[in-house]
Amino acid sequence: MKEEYLSFKNHINKRILLSENEMRTFISAFKLKKVRKRQFIIQPDFTATYRNYVLNGALRAYVINDEGQESTIQFAIEDWWITDYNSYIYQKPATMFVMAVEESILLQIDYDTEQRLKHSNPNFEIFFRIMAERSTAYMQRRVIENITLTAKERYEKFLLKYSDFSQRFPQYAIASYLGMSTEFLSRIKNNKL
Amino acid sequence: MKEEYLSFKNHINKRILLSENEMRTFISAFKLKKVRKRQFIIQPDFTATYRNYVLNGALRAYVINDEGQESTIQFAIEDWWITDYNSYIYQKPATMFVMAVEESILLQIDYDTEQRLKHSNPNFEIFFRIMAERSTAYMQRRVIENITLTAKERYEKFLLKYSDFSQRFPQYAIASYLGMSTEFLSRIKNNKL
DNA sequence: CGCGCGATTGAGTAATTTCAAATCTAGTGG
DNA sequence: CCACTAGATTTGAAATTACTCAATCGCGCG
Numbered sequence: 001m002k003e004e005y006l007s008f009k010n011h012i013n014k015r016i017l018l019s020e021n022e023m024r025t026f027i028s029a030f031k032l033k034k035v036r037k038r039q040f041i042i043q044p045d046f047t048a049t050y051r052n053y054v055l056n057g058a059l060r061a062y063v064i065n066d067e068g069q070e071s072t073i074q075f076a077i078e079d080w081w082i083t084d085y086n087s088y089i090y091q092k093p094a095t096m097f098v099m100a101v102e103e104s105i106l107l108q109i110d111y112d113t114e115q116r117l118k119h120s121n122p123n124f125e126i127f128f129r130i131m132a133e134r135s136t137a138y139m140q141r142r143v144i145e146n147i148t149l150t151a152k153e154r155y156e157k158f159l160l161k162y163s164d165f166s167q168r169f170p171q172y173a174i175a176s177y178l179g180m181s182t183e184f185l186s187r188i189k190n191n192k193l
Numbered sequence: 194m195k196e197e198y199l200s201f202k203n204h205i206n207k208r209i210l211l212s213e214n215e216m217r218t219f220i221s222a223f224k225l226k227k228v229r230k231r232q233f234i235i236q237p238d239f240t241a242t243y244r245n246y247v248l249n250g251a252l253r254a255y256v257i258n259d260e261g262q263e264s265t266i267q268f269a270i271e272d273w274w275i276t277d278y279n280s281y282i283y284q285k286p287a288t289m290f291v292m293a294v295e296e297s298i299l300l301q302i303d304y305d306t307e308q309r310l311k312h313s314n315p316n317f318e319i320f321f322r323i324m325a326e327r328s329t330a331y332m333q334r335r336v337i338e339n340i341t342l343t344a345k346e347r348y349e350k351f352l353l354k355y356s357d358f359s360q361r362f363p364q365y366a367i368a369s370y371l372g373m374s375t376e377f378l379s380r381i382k383n384n385k386l
Numbered sequence: 387c388g389c390g391c392g393a394t395t396g397a398g399t400a401a402t403t404t405c406a407a408a409t410c411t412a413g414t415g416g
Numbered sequence: 417c418c419a420c421t422a423g424a425t426t427t428g429a430a431a432t433t434a435c436t437c438a439a440t441c442g443c444g445c446g
Contacts, residue, residue, distance in 0.1 A: 063337060071341045073333065086330045118322075122315040125322060129311075132325035137279045139332030140266065144256060146339045147372035148264045151402070171425065179340035181403055186426055193401090344434070364393065374435055379394055386433090 004032075007079055008053060008107055016127045026124060029117050030107040035059075035100040042098035048087035050108040054080050057104020058168045061096050062176065072177035075165050081131070101169055151180045152188050197225075200272055201246060201300055209320045219317060222310050223300040228252075228293040235291035241280035243301040247273050250297020251361045254289050255369065265370035268358050274324070294362060344373045345381050 005027055012018065018026065030053070035041055041059070042048050052059075054076050061074040061082055073096060076082035087094035091111055109117070118125040145154060155178055159166060166174060175185035187193055198220060205211065211219060223246070228234060234252070235241050245252075247269050254267040254275055266289060269275035280287035284304055302310070311318045338347060348371055352359060359367060368378035380386055 089326045125318045129322035133282045135329040136325055
């Protein structure tokens with residue numbers, strides 16, 4: 001087992017119990033992929049082929065509406081997953097951009113390989129079920145925060161939970177993640193209200 | 194197979210392929226539950242024991258914040274599932290209320306039974322994995338709409354997608370689902386802007 | 387039949403956006 | 417390594433969006 005896969009192995013161990021053999025099988029379904037800064041791994045109209053685990057680096061998923069406004073859907077740094085979820089699970093064209101914000105190293109599994117993996121061993125199926133369940137819970141918490149909190153409260157909560165993110169992603173991306181304008185976030189940060 | 198379970202059977206068939214035998218096993222893990230109008234099936238501080246499929250009726254999940262303001266998290270009518278998702282999957286105390294808005298008939302599975310069911314047959318595991326995946330995708334679409342659309346746009350999209358809901362749930366519940374005040378929704382509806 | 391909750395309306399206010407200009411910053415080529 | 421530039425952030429002022437509070441209306445349920 002390569003040293004660089006340690007965090008991934010750890011990630012898996014936190015979710016399911018696998019034998020050494022199973023672990024090897026699981027990990028070997030993933031391919032190492034390096035992406036340069038500003039490189040896109042997913043673009044609208046192309047179907048998302050991969051589910052991506054971030055070994056190293058930082059990426060951002062966002063959509064662009066008719067007026068050209070960006071909305072950040074997801075951030076990912078080390079030990080996070082990222083893809084256009086809708087596109088990946090339904091295997092239909094993406095609506096998102098997923099771009100590397102830093103030079104990054106990913107572990108990629110493609111859709112067909114994932115299906116085969118899951119059918120080959122119920123433990124693998126369980127792993128993806130647990131991932132999906134937690135994603136749902138996570139998304140639901142985000143919905144709740146979005147509809148119940150003010151812009152300032154959303155930003156403060158964001159800082160508490162993801163202090164790393166604010167160092168590694170541009171302010172305008174964070175603003176659009178939190179559903180507010182760049183200017184307004186700037187004013188919140190600098191207490192200009 | 195009882196006639197009243199037909200919609201449930203159909204719901205399952207759309208997601209996985211089961212033998213007659215498997216279908217019987219699966220369905221028998223659920224218990225029929227009738228709830229009266231205004232009855233709570235989940236309350237804050239109590240752990241959500243059940244995942245609930247709605248055979249008949251209408252329910253609403255909501256949270257109440259420190260200032261006493263309600264926010265609707267989810268609606269459920271026939272052929273929808275409802276629970277406090279966070280509470281159920283992590284088996285920790287709920288933060289939501291789930292209340293029957295109409296007299297309703299539910300199919301309930303409790304947490305332990307669900308675990309046993311999943312471990313007894315990979316097909317059942319697949320079913321819950323697919324449910325969770327689709328929930329994540331669904332939640333993500335809701336997040337996107339929340340951060341990209343104005344109040345009016347959110348309401349219009351809601352009407353298109355869930356025209357049934359606006360008949361069966363009170364206006365203030367829909368407003369809080371969409372993250373706006375009751376008064377503002379009323380003005381949108383009646384073009385008083 | 388009336389009570390009470392939910393929906394509507396009006397007026398004033400708060401939150402947030404928009405637009406435009408100024409300032410800062412990081413990356414690029416010379 | 418520095419100067420330049422494009423992009424990112426900040427600031428100000430005005431406009432818009434949405435909320436709050438209070439009063440009224442409407443209607444379904446007991």
